[in-house]
Amino acid sequence: MEKSIEQIWKAGFLDSKALISPKVNDLYTRKSEHIIEKFKRMFRFNLKAIAVGGIMGLGGLFMLKLPITGITFFITLAVVFIVNKRELDDLEKVDKCLSSYDYLKSFDNWMKDQVSMNARMAKFYYPFIFLGASMGLWFSVHGPWQYEFLFGPPTSDW
């Protein structure tokens, strides 16, 4: 009597050797690459957003007749862009042929460098942006109006 395909299937897989899973090579390395690739994509996207934001901010603030603020804003973002672009170039140099652990370790070192570099820069660019915004308002063509809008009318003490 001919066996049905269901019977063949069941009988064939009764043997435990039939379902030995193959060794998964390099899965962890590929997982690590995947994580870092995802991070790189995000980092690249942020850099593009900084570049676009800087240019649009410059144009927008010029249109609002606040050129000093616009230029300050643009210069700050340009510096952030250039520094972080260099950081990204360094990240691209991390050797993918390393073991998963070494690859992640290199990534970790890069991350620490990058965070400390941006933390140091933040000490300068936040005050710089604040200064740029204040000076921009002060020297803008509508200076008195905007100044009054933000800080109230000048008092006689002035």
Add this chain to the structure above:
Amino acid sequence: MGRSGLWIISSRHLLSSDFYTAFILPYAGIIIKLCRAYTNSQEDFEDYYQEVCLQIWKSRNNFKEASAWSTWVYRISLNVCLTLLKKHKRAKEHFASDYLPDLPAEETRAFDDEALNLLYQAIRQLSEIDRGVILLYLEEKSYQEIADITGTNANNIGVRVNRIKEKLRKLLDGKIN
């Protein structure tokens, strides 16, 4: 503190709980069965298996608890096998030489059971989707589950299964006692 950044990556994604052991290995059986149906050689089979594991890991965050994890694993496995098969076919077409004879596909004697090898040979002659459908049917999945996994209508699955079984019977006719 020295390795804090590395530890975050490690514990969340890699080393602390072994994703492969916990979430893939329990379903290795069906992955193996599916990959075998779409490959003709041991090397291809291992490549497919590895790619399926990687894709399951990559898309783990897209898993919605509306379906069972096993259904999710089957769906990804099937999609990966179909995608890889398409890629291989395209590559073959792209690099096909007019001067080389069309070599027959390498036959796999993957299992000790000769009847099972013959059944697999017959399954490999089916269309790509039919292979997935019959494997899921043989794994005793319900028509609804098969439809969910293959992205088709449950009403058609019964008819389709009968047609596939008939085809397989013809292909195996007289070969297995």
